[in-house]
Amino acid sequence: MSEINQDRYRLLVKICQLYYEEDLNQLDIAKRLGISRPHVSRMLTAAKNEGIVNISINNPFSTEQELEKLFIKTFSIQDALIVDSSETDPIKLHAQLGRTSAALIESVLRDGDIVGIMAGRTIASAAEKLDYFEREGLQFVPLVGGWGSEGTSWHANSNALAFANKLKSKCWILHAPAVVASEETGALLRREPAIDQVLQLAQQSRVAVISIGEVSEQATMVRSGNFSLSDIAAVEERGAVASLCASFLDSSGREIEVPEKNRFIGLTASELRVIPKVIGIAGGSQKVEAITAALRGKWMDILVTDAATARAILDFHRSNEAK
Known part of the structure:
Protein backbone atom coordinates (compact mmCIF):
# COMPACT_ATOMS: atom_id res chain seq x y z
CA MET A 1 0.00 0.00 0.00
CA GLU A 50 -14.22 -0.85 0.99
CA GLY A 51 -15.17 -3.20 3.79
CA ILE A 52 -13.74 -1.14 6.67
CA VAL A 53 -17.21 -1.06 8.21
CA ASN A 54 -19.55 -4.04 8.20
CA ILE A 55 -23.02 -3.29 9.54
CA SER A 56 -24.93 -6.23 10.97
CA ILE A 57 -28.52 -5.89 12.14
CA ASN A 58 -29.84 -8.36 14.69
CA ASN A 59 -33.27 -8.81 13.12
CA PRO A 60 -35.73 -11.22 14.78
CA PHE A 61 -38.41 -10.17 12.26
CA SER A 62 -36.64 -11.19 9.04
CA THR A 63 -39.17 -13.88 8.05
CA GLU A 64 -42.14 -11.54 8.40
CA GLN A 65 -40.28 -8.73 6.64
CA GLU A 66 -39.59 -10.95 3.64
CA LEU A 67 -43.34 -11.58 3.51
CA GLU A 68 -43.95 -7.84 3.74
CA LYS A 69 -41.63 -7.19 0.78
CA LEU A 70 -43.44 -9.87 -1.22
CA PHE A 71 -46.81 -8.29 -0.39
CA ILE A 72 -45.63 -4.84 -1.46
CA LYS A 73 -44.31 -6.23 -4.74
CA THR A 74 -47.31 -8.47 -5.44
CA PHE A 75 -50.08 -5.99 -4.70
CA SER A 76 -48.27 -2.65 -5.27
CA ILE A 77 -49.23 -1.27 -1.88
CA GLN A 78 -47.24 1.29 0.07
CA ASP A 79 -46.46 -0.97 3.03
CA ALA A 80 -47.46 -4.09 4.93
CA LEU A 81 -46.99 -4.95 8.60
CA ILE A 82 -47.12 -8.70 9.14
CA VAL A 83 -46.89 -10.16 12.64
CA ASP A 84 -45.74 -13.69 13.35
CA SER A 85 -48.58 -15.24 15.29
CA SER A 86 -49.38 -18.78 16.27
CA GLU A 87 -52.64 -17.61 17.80
CA THR A 88 -55.75 -19.33 16.56
CA ASP A 89 -57.95 -17.74 19.21
CA PRO A 90 -59.62 -14.75 17.45
CA ILE A 91 -59.56 -12.59 20.59
CA LYS A 92 -55.80 -13.06 21.08
CA LEU A 93 -55.16 -12.51 17.37
CA HIS A 94 -57.19 -9.27 17.45
CA ALA A 95 -55.10 -8.12 20.43
CA GLN A 96 -51.83 -8.85 18.64
CA LEU A 97 -52.91 -7.06 15.46
CA GLY A 98 -54.18 -4.21 17.62
CA ARG A 99 -50.79 -3.74 19.30
CA THR A 100 -49.00 -3.61 15.95
CA SER A 101 -51.58 -1.22 14.50
CA ALA A 102 -51.37 1.10 17.52
CA ALA A 103 -47.64 1.64 16.94
CA LEU A 104 -48.26 2.28 13.24
CA ILE A 105 -51.07 4.76 13.88
CA GLU A 106 -48.86 6.75 16.26
CA SER A 107 -46.22 7.10 13.55
CA VAL A 108 -48.75 8.15 10.88
CA LEU A 109 -50.89 10.78 12.63
CA ARG A 110 -50.03 14.47 12.32
CA ASP A 111 -51.32 17.62 14.00
CA GLY A 112 -54.72 18.64 12.68
CA ASP A 113 -55.60 15.28 11.13
CA ILE A 114 -59.17 14.13 10.60
CA VAL A 115 -59.14 10.36 11.13
CA GLY A 116 -61.90 8.13 9.77
CA ILE A 117 -62.57 5.05 11.88
CA MET A 118 -64.37 1.85 10.86
CA ALA A 119 -66.10 -0.76 13.00
CA GLY A 120 -64.23 -3.92 13.94
CA ARG A 121 -62.76 -5.84 16.86
CA THR A 122 -59.16 -5.41 15.68
CA ILE A 123 -59.69 -1.66 15.42
CA ALA A 124 -61.19 -1.63 18.91
CA SER A 125 -58.10 -3.50 20.09
CA ALA A 126 -55.81 -0.94 18.40
CA ALA A 127 -57.54 1.84 20.33
CA GLU A 128 -57.25 -0.16 23.55
CA LYS A 129 -53.51 -0.80 23.08
CA LEU A 130 -52.74 2.80 22.10
CA ASP A 131 -50.70 4.87 24.55
CA TYR A 132 -51.22 8.61 24.74
CA PHE A 133 -49.05 10.71 22.46
CA GLU A 134 -49.37 14.41 21.83
CA ARG A 135 -50.94 15.67 18.62
CA GLU A 136 -52.78 18.97 18.27
CA GLY A 137 -56.25 19.30 16.75
CA LEU A 138 -57.03 15.65 15.99
CA GLN A 139 -60.63 14.75 15.10
CA PHE A 140 -61.94 11.19 14.98
CA VAL A 141 -65.02 10.43 12.89
CA PRO A 142 -66.88 7.14 12.21
CA LEU A 143 -67.02 5.93 8.61
CA VAL A 144 -70.28 4.00 8.99
CA GLY A 145 -73.25 3.82 11.33
CA GLY A 146 -73.88 1.24 14.04
CA TRP A 147 -74.38 -2.51 13.61
CA GLY A 148 -77.41 -2.86 15.86
CA SER A 149 -77.36 -3.34 19.62
CA GLU A 150 -74.91 -6.27 19.75
CA GLY A 151 -71.15 -5.67 20.01
CA THR A 152 -71.46 -1.93 20.56
CA SER A 153 -67.95 -1.85 22.06
CA TRP A 154 -66.45 -2.25 18.56
CA HIS A 155 -68.92 -0.23 16.46
CA ALA A 156 -67.46 2.64 14.44
CA ASN A 157 -68.83 5.23 16.86
CA SER A 158 -67.38 3.37 19.86
CA ASN A 159 -64.03 2.89 18.14
CA ALA A 160 -63.82 6.57 17.17
CA LEU A 161 -64.67 7.57 20.75
CA ALA A 162 -62.05 5.15 22.15
CA PHE A 163 -59.31 6.68 19.99
CA ALA A 164 -60.42 10.21 20.85
CA ASN A 165 -60.47 9.47 24.59
CA LYS A 166 -56.97 7.96 24.49
CA LEU A 167 -55.55 10.96 22.63
CA LYS A 168 -57.69 13.61 24.37
CA SER A 169 -59.12 14.65 21.01
CA LYS A 170 -62.45 15.57 19.48
CA CYS A 171 -64.87 12.84 18.41
CA TRP A 172 -67.89 12.96 16.14
CA ILE A 173 -70.81 10.53 16.42
CA LEU A 174 -72.89 9.20 13.52
CA HIS A 175 -76.41 8.82 14.89
CA ALA A 176 -77.61 6.24 12.37
CA PRO A 177 -77.54 2.47 11.84
CA ALA A 178 -75.05 1.03 9.35
CA VAL A 179 -77.88 -0.74 7.49
CA VAL A 180 -81.57 0.18 7.34
CA ALA A 181 -84.61 -1.76 6.20
CA SER A 182 -85.19 0.00 2.86
CA GLU A 183 -83.51 2.12 0.22
CA GLU A 184 -86.03 4.91 0.89
CA THR A 185 -85.09 5.04 4.58
CA GLY A 186 -81.42 5.09 3.63
CA ALA A 187 -81.91 8.04 1.30
CA LEU A 188 -83.88 9.97 3.93
CA LEU A 189 -81.28 9.40 6.66
CA ARG A 190 -78.37 10.38 4.46
CA ARG A 191 -80.14 13.72 3.83
CA GLU A 192 -80.53 14.43 7.55
CA PRO A 193 -78.30 17.48 8.28
CA ALA A 194 -76.63 15.96 11.38
CA ILE A 195 -75.86 12.70 9.55
CA ASP A 196 -74.77 14.45 6.36
CA GLN A 197 -72.41 16.69 8.36
CA VAL A 198 -70.58 13.68 9.84
CA LEU A 199 -70.37 11.88 6.49
CA GLN A 200 -69.04 15.03 4.81
CA LEU A 201 -66.39 15.34 7.53
CA ALA A 202 -65.45 11.68 7.11
CA GLN A 203 -64.75 12.33 3.43
CA GLN A 204 -62.20 14.97 4.49
CA SER A 205 -60.15 12.46 6.50
CA ARG A 206 -56.42 12.35 5.82
CA VAL A 207 -56.15 8.93 7.48
CA ALA A 208 -58.69 6.10 7.57
CA VAL A 209 -58.42 2.99 9.74
CA ILE A 210 -60.58 0.26 8.25
CA SER A 211 -61.53 -3.37 8.58
CA ILE A 212 -62.45 -5.67 5.68
CA GLY A 213 -65.61 -7.75 5.90
CA GLU A 214 -66.22 -11.15 4.36
CA VAL A 215 -69.46 -11.88 2.50
CA SER A 216 -70.93 -14.93 4.18
CA GLU A 217 -73.58 -16.03 6.63
CA GLN A 218 -71.01 -15.38 9.39
CA ALA A 219 -70.43 -11.77 8.35
CA THR A 220 -70.99 -9.09 11.00
CA MET A 221 -73.81 -7.49 9.02
CA VAL A 222 -75.70 -10.82 9.05
CA ARG A 223 -75.01 -11.74 12.67
CA SER A 224 -76.10 -8.26 13.74
CA GLY A 225 -79.54 -8.96 12.27
CA ASN A 226 -79.38 -5.98 9.90
CA PHE A 227 -78.77 -8.08 6.80
CA SER A 228 -80.83 -11.21 6.18
CA LEU A 229 -79.61 -14.51 4.74
CA SER A 230 -81.52 -13.71 1.55
CA ASP A 231 -79.80 -10.30 1.39
CA ILE A 232 -76.34 -11.85 1.65
CA ALA A 233 -77.26 -14.52 -0.88
CA ALA A 234 -78.38 -11.81 -3.30
CA VAL A 235 -75.10 -9.88 -3.15
CA GLU A 236 -73.10 -13.12 -3.36
CA GLU A 237 -75.03 -14.01 -6.53
CA ARG A 238 -73.89 -10.70 -8.04
CA GLY A 239 -70.28 -11.63 -7.34
CA ALA A 240 -69.59 -9.89 -4.03
CA VAL A 241 -66.77 -11.44 -1.96
CA ALA A 242 -65.95 -8.54 0.36
CA SER A 243 -67.58 -5.58 2.07
CA LEU A 244 -65.69 -2.33 2.46
CA CYS A 245 -67.38 0.42 4.46
CA ALA A 246 -70.73 0.87 2.65
CA SER A 247 -69.74 -1.00 -0.52
CA PHE A 248 -69.25 -4.50 -1.88
CA LEU A 249 -66.28 -5.74 -3.91
CA ASP A 250 -66.00 -8.56 -6.43
CA SER A 251 -63.05 -10.96 -6.63
CA SER A 252 -61.06 -8.47 -8.73
CA GLY A 253 -61.56 -5.81 -6.08
CA ARG A 254 -63.98 -3.78 -8.20
CA GLU A 255 -66.77 -1.94 -6.41
CA ILE A 256 -70.03 -3.48 -7.61
CA GLU A 257 -73.45 -1.92 -7.79
CA VAL A 258 -76.10 -3.81 -5.86
CA PRO A 259 -79.49 -2.44 -4.72
CA GLU A 260 -78.66 -3.45 -1.13
CA LYS A 261 -75.83 -0.91 -1.12
CA ASN A 262 -78.39 1.92 -0.94
CA ARG A 263 -79.51 0.68 2.48
CA PHE A 264 -76.09 1.45 3.99
CA ILE A 265 -75.27 4.63 5.91
CA GLY A 266 -71.58 5.39 5.56
CA LEU A 267 -68.79 6.16 3.13
CA THR A 268 -68.64 4.12 -0.06
CA ALA A 269 -65.44 2.51 -1.29
CA SER A 270 -65.15 5.21 -3.97
CA GLU A 271 -65.32 7.91 -1.30
CA LEU A 272 -62.76 6.00 0.76
CA ARG A 273 -60.42 6.01 -2.26
CA VAL A 274 -60.03 9.79 -1.98
CA ILE A 275 -58.57 9.57 1.55
CA PRO A 276 -54.75 9.93 1.27
CA LYS A 277 -53.75 7.22 3.79
CA VAL A 278 -55.91 4.11 4.29
CA ILE A 279 -54.76 1.56 6.86
CA GLY A 280 -56.45 -1.86 6.66
CA ILE A 281 -56.39 -4.15 9.70
CA ALA A 282 -57.66 -7.70 9.18
CA GLY A 283 -56.68 -11.29 9.87
CA GLY A 284 -58.07 -14.79 10.08
CA SER A 285 -58.70 -17.59 7.60
CA GLN A 286 -62.32 -16.56 7.02
CA LYS A 287 -61.19 -13.19 5.61
CA VAL A 288 -58.59 -14.44 3.10
CA GLU A 289 -60.76 -14.01 -0.01
CA ALA A 290 -62.10 -10.65 1.16
CA ILE A 291 -58.64 -9.23 1.97
CA THR A 292 -57.32 -10.50 -1.37
CA ALA A 293 -60.11 -8.65 -3.20
CA ALA A 294 -59.38 -5.42 -1.31
CA LEU A 295 -55.67 -5.75 -2.15
CA ARG A 296 -56.38 -6.44 -5.82
CA GLY A 297 -58.55 -3.35 -5.97
CA LYS A 298 -55.84 -1.28 -4.23
CA TRP A 299 -58.31 0.01 -1.68
CA MET A 300 -55.69 0.42 1.05
CA ASP A 301 -52.21 1.84 1.33
CA ILE A 302 -51.04 -0.24 4.30
CA LEU A 303 -52.20 -3.67 5.47
CA VAL A 304 -51.71 -5.03 8.98
CA THR A 305 -52.25 -8.79 9.22
CA ASP A 306 -50.72 -11.97 10.64
CA ALA A 307 -48.25 -14.27 8.90
CA ALA A 308 -50.63 -17.23 8.54
CA THR A 309 -53.26 -15.04 6.88
CA ALA A 310 -50.60 -13.38 4.70
CA ARG A 311 -49.36 -16.73 3.37
CA ALA A 312 -52.93 -17.87 2.75
CA ILE A 313 -53.65 -14.64 0.84
CA LEU A 314 -50.60 -15.11 -1.39
CA ASP A 315 -51.55 -18.75 -2.07
CA PHE A 316 -55.16 -17.79 -2.81
CA HIS A 317 -54.07 -14.92 -5.09
CA ARG A 318 -51.78 -17.22 -7.11
CA SER A 319 -54.24 -20.08 -7.45
CA ASN A 320 -57.51 -18.17 -7.88
CA GLU A 321 -57.68 -15.75 -10.75
CA ALA A 322 -60.04 -12.82 -10.34
CA LYS A 323 -63.32 -13.32 -12.19
Whole structure:
Protein backbone atom coordinates (compact mmCIF):
# COMPACT_ATOMS: atom_id res chain seq x y z
CA MET A 1 0.00 0.00 0.00
CA SER A 2 1.43 3.42 -0.95
CA GLU A 3 1.93 6.07 1.69
CA ILE A 4 -0.92 8.15 0.23
CA ASN A 5 -3.30 5.18 0.28
CA GLN A 6 -2.18 4.28 3.80
CA ASP A 7 -2.87 7.82 5.03
CA ARG A 8 -6.29 7.78 3.35
CA TYR A 9 -7.06 4.41 4.93
CA ARG A 10 -5.98 5.73 8.35
CA LEU A 11 -8.31 8.74 7.91
CA LEU A 12 -11.23 6.49 6.92
CA VAL A 13 -10.69 4.36 10.02
CA LYS A 14 -10.47 7.43 12.25
CA ILE A 15 -13.69 8.89 10.86
CA CYS A 16 -15.45 5.54 11.34
CA GLN A 17 -14.28 5.32 14.96
CA LEU A 18 -15.49 8.84 15.69
CA TYR A 19 -18.85 8.17 14.04
CA TYR A 20 -19.68 4.59 15.07
CA GLU A 21 -17.75 4.18 18.35
CA GLU A 22 -17.68 7.67 19.85
CA ASP A 23 -21.16 8.66 18.50
CA LEU A 24 -20.07 11.99 17.02
CA ASN A 25 -22.31 13.30 14.27
CA GLN A 26 -21.00 14.20 10.83
CA LEU A 27 -20.90 17.95 11.54
CA ASP A 28 -18.87 17.43 14.75
CA ILE A 29 -16.39 15.20 12.89
CA ALA A 30 -16.05 17.79 10.12
CA LYS A 31 -15.28 20.55 12.64
CA ARG A 32 -12.83 18.34 14.54
CA LEU A 33 -10.89 17.33 11.42
CA GLY A 34 -11.23 20.61 9.55
CA ILE A 35 -13.05 19.15 6.55
CA SER A 36 -16.56 19.63 5.12
CA ARG A 37 -19.57 17.65 6.33
CA PRO A 38 -20.31 16.33 2.78
CA HIS A 39 -16.71 15.04 2.66
CA VAL A 40 -17.27 13.18 5.94
CA SER A 41 -20.42 11.63 4.45
CA ARG A 42 -18.49 10.52 1.35
CA MET A 43 -15.72 9.04 3.50
CA LEU A 44 -18.23 7.04 5.57
CA THR A 45 -19.78 5.69 2.37
CA ALA A 46 -16.35 4.79 1.03
CA ALA A 47 -15.52 2.97 4.29
CA LYS A 48 -18.59 0.76 3.86
CA ASN A 49 -17.82 0.12 0.19
CA GLU A 50 -14.22 -0.85 0.99
CA GLY A 51 -15.17 -3.20 3.79
CA ILE A 52 -13.74 -1.14 6.67
CA VAL A 53 -17.21 -1.06 8.21
CA ASN A 54 -19.55 -4.04 8.20
CA ILE A 55 -23.02 -3.29 9.54
CA SER A 56 -24.93 -6.23 10.97
CA ILE A 57 -28.52 -5.89 12.14
CA ASN A 58 -29.84 -8.36 14.69
CA ASN A 59 -33.27 -8.81 13.12
CA PRO A 60 -35.73 -11.22 14.78
CA PHE A 61 -38.41 -10.17 12.26
CA SER A 62 -36.64 -11.19 9.04
CA THR A 63 -39.17 -13.88 8.05
CA GLU A 64 -42.14 -11.54 8.40
CA GLN A 65 -40.28 -8.73 6.64
CA GLU A 66 -39.59 -10.95 3.64
CA LEU A 67 -43.34 -11.58 3.51
CA GLU A 68 -43.95 -7.84 3.74
CA LYS A 69 -41.63 -7.19 0.78
CA LEU A 70 -43.44 -9.87 -1.22
CA PHE A 71 -46.81 -8.29 -0.39
CA ILE A 72 -45.63 -4.84 -1.46
CA LYS A 73 -44.31 -6.23 -4.74
CA THR A 74 -47.31 -8.47 -5.44
CA PHE A 75 -50.08 -5.99 -4.70
CA SER A 76 -48.27 -2.65 -5.27
CA ILE A 77 -49.23 -1.27 -1.88
CA GLN A 78 -47.24 1.29 0.07
CA ASP A 79 -46.46 -0.97 3.03
CA ALA A 80 -47.46 -4.09 4.93
CA LEU A 81 -46.99 -4.95 8.60
CA ILE A 82 -47.12 -8.70 9.14
CA VAL A 83 -46.89 -10.16 12.64
CA ASP A 84 -45.74 -13.69 13.35
CA SER A 85 -48.58 -15.24 15.29
CA SER A 86 -49.38 -18.78 16.27
CA GLU A 87 -52.64 -17.61 17.80
CA THR A 88 -55.75 -19.33 16.56
CA ASP A 89 -57.95 -17.74 19.21
CA PRO A 90 -59.62 -14.75 17.45
CA ILE A 91 -59.56 -12.59 20.59
CA LYS A 92 -55.80 -13.06 21.08
CA LEU A 93 -55.16 -12.51 17.37
CA HIS A 94 -57.19 -9.27 17.45
CA ALA A 95 -55.10 -8.12 20.43
CA GLN A 96 -51.83 -8.85 18.64
CA LEU A 97 -52.91 -7.06 15.46
CA GLY A 98 -54.18 -4.21 17.62
CA ARG A 99 -50.79 -3.74 19.30
CA THR A 100 -49.00 -3.61 15.95
CA SER A 101 -51.58 -1.22 14.50
CA ALA A 102 -51.37 1.10 17.52
CA ALA A 103 -47.64 1.64 16.94
CA LEU A 104 -48.26 2.28 13.24
CA ILE A 105 -51.07 4.76 13.88
CA GLU A 106 -48.86 6.75 16.26
CA SER A 107 -46.22 7.10 13.55
CA VAL A 108 -48.75 8.15 10.88
CA LEU A 109 -50.89 10.78 12.63
CA ARG A 110 -50.03 14.47 12.32
CA ASP A 111 -51.32 17.62 14.00
CA GLY A 112 -54.72 18.64 12.68
CA ASP A 113 -55.60 15.28 11.13
CA ILE A 114 -59.17 14.13 10.60
CA VAL A 115 -59.14 10.36 11.13
CA GLY A 116 -61.90 8.13 9.77
CA ILE A 117 -62.57 5.05 11.88
CA MET A 118 -64.37 1.85 10.86
CA ALA A 119 -66.10 -0.76 13.00
CA GLY A 120 -64.23 -3.92 13.94
CA ARG A 121 -62.76 -5.84 16.86
CA THR A 122 -59.16 -5.41 15.68
CA ILE A 123 -59.69 -1.66 15.42
CA ALA A 124 -61.19 -1.63 18.91
CA SER A 125 -58.10 -3.50 20.09
CA ALA A 126 -55.81 -0.94 18.40
CA ALA A 127 -57.54 1.84 20.33
CA GLU A 128 -57.25 -0.16 23.55
CA LYS A 129 -53.51 -0.80 23.08
CA LEU A 130 -52.74 2.80 22.10
CA ASP A 131 -50.70 4.87 24.55
CA TYR A 132 -51.22 8.61 24.74
CA PHE A 133 -49.05 10.71 22.46
CA GLU A 134 -49.37 14.41 21.83
CA ARG A 135 -50.94 15.67 18.62
CA GLU A 136 -52.78 18.97 18.27
CA GLY A 137 -56.25 19.30 16.75
CA LEU A 138 -57.03 15.65 15.99
CA GLN A 139 -60.63 14.75 15.10
CA PHE A 140 -61.94 11.19 14.98
CA VAL A 141 -65.02 10.43 12.89
CA PRO A 142 -66.88 7.14 12.21
CA LEU A 143 -67.02 5.93 8.61
CA VAL A 144 -70.28 4.00 8.99
CA GLY A 145 -73.25 3.82 11.33
CA GLY A 146 -73.88 1.24 14.04
CA TRP A 147 -74.38 -2.51 13.61
CA GLY A 148 -77.41 -2.86 15.86
CA SER A 149 -77.36 -3.34 19.62
CA GLU A 150 -74.91 -6.27 19.75
CA GLY A 151 -71.15 -5.67 20.01
CA THR A 152 -71.46 -1.93 20.56
CA SER A 153 -67.95 -1.85 22.06
CA TRP A 154 -66.45 -2.25 18.56
CA HIS A 155 -68.92 -0.23 16.46
CA ALA A 156 -67.46 2.64 14.44
CA ASN A 157 -68.83 5.23 16.86
CA SER A 158 -67.38 3.37 19.86
CA ASN A 159 -64.03 2.89 18.14
CA ALA A 160 -63.82 6.57 17.17
CA LEU A 161 -64.67 7.57 20.75
CA ALA A 162 -62.05 5.15 22.15
CA PHE A 163 -59.31 6.68 19.99
CA ALA A 164 -60.42 10.21 20.85
CA ASN A 165 -60.47 9.47 24.59
CA LYS A 166 -56.97 7.96 24.49
CA LEU A 167 -55.55 10.96 22.63
CA LYS A 168 -57.69 13.61 24.37
CA SER A 169 -59.12 14.65 21.01
CA LYS A 170 -62.45 15.57 19.48
CA CYS A 171 -64.87 12.84 18.41
CA TRP A 172 -67.89 12.96 16.14
CA ILE A 173 -70.81 10.53 16.42
CA LEU A 174 -72.89 9.20 13.52
CA HIS A 175 -76.41 8.82 14.89
CA ALA A 176 -77.61 6.24 12.37
CA PRO A 177 -77.54 2.47 11.84
CA ALA A 178 -75.05 1.03 9.35
CA VAL A 179 -77.88 -0.74 7.49
CA VAL A 180 -81.57 0.18 7.34
CA ALA A 181 -84.61 -1.76 6.20
CA SER A 182 -85.19 0.00 2.86
CA GLU A 183 -83.51 2.12 0.22
CA GLU A 184 -86.03 4.91 0.89
CA THR A 185 -85.09 5.04 4.58
CA GLY A 186 -81.42 5.09 3.63
CA ALA A 187 -81.91 8.04 1.30
CA LEU A 188 -83.88 9.97 3.93
CA LEU A 189 -81.28 9.40 6.66
CA ARG A 190 -78.37 10.38 4.46
CA ARG A 191 -80.14 13.72 3.83
CA GLU A 192 -80.53 14.43 7.55
CA PRO A 193 -78.30 17.48 8.28
CA ALA A 194 -76.63 15.96 11.38
CA ILE A 195 -75.86 12.70 9.55
CA ASP A 196 -74.77 14.45 6.36
CA GLN A 197 -72.41 16.69 8.36
CA VAL A 198 -70.58 13.68 9.84
CA LEU A 199 -70.37 11.88 6.49
CA GLN A 200 -69.04 15.03 4.81
CA LEU A 201 -66.39 15.34 7.53
CA ALA A 202 -65.45 11.68 7.11
CA GLN A 203 -64.75 12.33 3.43
CA GLN A 204 -62.20 14.97 4.49
CA SER A 205 -60.15 12.46 6.50
CA ARG A 206 -56.42 12.35 5.82
CA VAL A 207 -56.15 8.93 7.48
CA ALA A 208 -58.69 6.10 7.57
CA VAL A 209 -58.42 2.99 9.74
CA ILE A 210 -60.58 0.26 8.25
CA SER A 211 -61.53 -3.37 8.58
CA ILE A 212 -62.45 -5.67 5.68
CA GLY A 213 -65.61 -7.75 5.90
CA GLU A 214 -66.22 -11.15 4.36
CA VAL A 215 -69.46 -11.88 2.50
CA SER A 216 -70.93 -14.93 4.18
CA GLU A 217 -73.58 -16.03 6.63
CA GLN A 218 -71.01 -15.38 9.39
CA ALA A 219 -70.43 -11.77 8.35
CA THR A 220 -70.99 -9.09 11.00
CA MET A 221 -73.81 -7.49 9.02
CA VAL A 222 -75.70 -10.82 9.05
CA ARG A 223 -75.01 -11.74 12.67
CA SER A 224 -76.10 -8.26 13.74
CA GLY A 225 -79.54 -8.96 12.27
CA ASN A 226 -79.38 -5.98 9.90
CA PHE A 227 -78.77 -8.08 6.80
CA SER A 228 -80.83 -11.21 6.18
CA LEU A 229 -79.61 -14.51 4.74
CA SER A 230 -81.52 -13.71 1.55
CA ASP A 231 -79.80 -10.30 1.39
CA ILE A 232 -76.34 -11.85 1.65
CA ALA A 233 -77.26 -14.52 -0.88
CA ALA A 234 -78.38 -11.81 -3.30
CA VAL A 235 -75.10 -9.88 -3.15
CA GLU A 236 -73.10 -13.12 -3.36
CA GLU A 237 -75.03 -14.01 -6.53
CA ARG A 238 -73.89 -10.70 -8.04
CA GLY A 239 -70.28 -11.63 -7.34
CA ALA A 240 -69.59 -9.89 -4.03
CA VAL A 241 -66.77 -11.44 -1.96
CA ALA A 242 -65.95 -8.54 0.36
CA SER A 243 -67.58 -5.58 2.07
CA LEU A 244 -65.69 -2.33 2.46
CA CYS A 245 -67.38 0.42 4.46
CA ALA A 246 -70.73 0.87 2.65
CA SER A 247 -69.74 -1.00 -0.52
CA PHE A 248 -69.25 -4.50 -1.88
CA LEU A 249 -66.28 -5.74 -3.91
CA ASP A 250 -66.00 -8.56 -6.43
CA SER A 251 -63.05 -10.96 -6.63
CA SER A 252 -61.06 -8.47 -8.73
CA GLY A 253 -61.56 -5.81 -6.08
CA ARG A 254 -63.98 -3.78 -8.20
CA GLU A 255 -66.77 -1.94 -6.41
CA ILE A 256 -70.03 -3.48 -7.61
CA GLU A 257 -73.45 -1.92 -7.79
CA VAL A 258 -76.10 -3.81 -5.86
CA PRO A 259 -79.49 -2.44 -4.72
CA GLU A 260 -78.66 -3.45 -1.13
CA LYS A 261 -75.83 -0.91 -1.12
CA ASN A 262 -78.39 1.92 -0.94
CA ARG A 263 -79.51 0.68 2.48
CA PHE A 264 -76.09 1.45 3.99
CA ILE A 265 -75.27 4.63 5.91
CA GLY A 266 -71.58 5.39 5.56
CA LEU A 267 -68.79 6.16 3.13
CA THR A 268 -68.64 4.12 -0.06
CA ALA A 269 -65.44 2.51 -1.29
CA SER A 270 -65.15 5.21 -3.97
CA GLU A 271 -65.32 7.91 -1.30
CA LEU A 272 -62.76 6.00 0.76
CA ARG A 273 -60.42 6.01 -2.26
CA VAL A 274 -60.03 9.79 -1.98
CA ILE A 275 -58.57 9.57 1.55
CA PRO A 276 -54.75 9.93 1.27
CA LYS A 277 -53.75 7.22 3.79
CA VAL A 278 -55.91 4.11 4.29
CA ILE A 279 -54.76 1.56 6.86
CA GLY A 280 -56.45 -1.86 6.66
CA ILE A 281 -56.39 -4.15 9.70
CA ALA A 282 -57.66 -7.70 9.18
CA GLY A 283 -56.68 -11.29 9.87
CA GLY A 284 -58.07 -14.79 10.08
CA SER A 285 -58.70 -17.59 7.60
CA GLN A 286 -62.32 -16.56 7.02
CA LYS A 287 -61.19 -13.19 5.61
CA VAL A 288 -58.59 -14.44 3.10
CA GLU A 289 -60.76 -14.01 -0.01
CA ALA A 290 -62.10 -10.65 1.16
CA ILE A 291 -58.64 -9.23 1.97
CA THR A 292 -57.32 -10.50 -1.37
CA ALA A 293 -60.11 -8.65 -3.20
CA ALA A 294 -59.38 -5.42 -1.31
CA LEU A 295 -55.67 -5.75 -2.15
CA ARG A 296 -56.38 -6.44 -5.82
CA GLY A 297 -58.55 -3.35 -5.97
CA LYS A 298 -55.84 -1.28 -4.23
CA TRP A 299 -58.31 0.01 -1.68
CA MET A 300 -55.69 0.42 1.05
CA ASP A 301 -52.21 1.84 1.33
CA ILE A 302 -51.04 -0.24 4.30
CA LEU A 303 -52.20 -3.67 5.47
CA VAL A 304 -51.71 -5.03 8.98
CA THR A 305 -52.25 -8.79 9.22
CA ASP A 306 -50.72 -11.97 10.64
CA ALA A 307 -48.25 -14.27 8.90
CA ALA A 308 -50.63 -17.23 8.54
CA THR A 309 -53.26 -15.04 6.88
CA ALA A 310 -50.60 -13.38 4.70
CA ARG A 311 -49.36 -16.73 3.37
CA ALA A 312 -52.93 -17.87 2.75
CA ILE A 313 -53.65 -14.64 0.84
CA LEU A 314 -50.60 -15.11 -1.39
CA ASP A 315 -51.55 -18.75 -2.07
CA PHE A 316 -55.16 -17.79 -2.81
CA HIS A 317 -54.07 -14.92 -5.09
CA ARG A 318 -51.78 -17.22 -7.11
CA SER A 319 -54.24 -20.08 -7.45
CA ASN A 320 -57.51 -18.17 -7.88
CA GLU A 321 -57.68 -15.75 -10.75
CA ALA A 322 -60.04 -12.82 -10.34
CA LYS A 323 -63.32 -13.32 -12.19
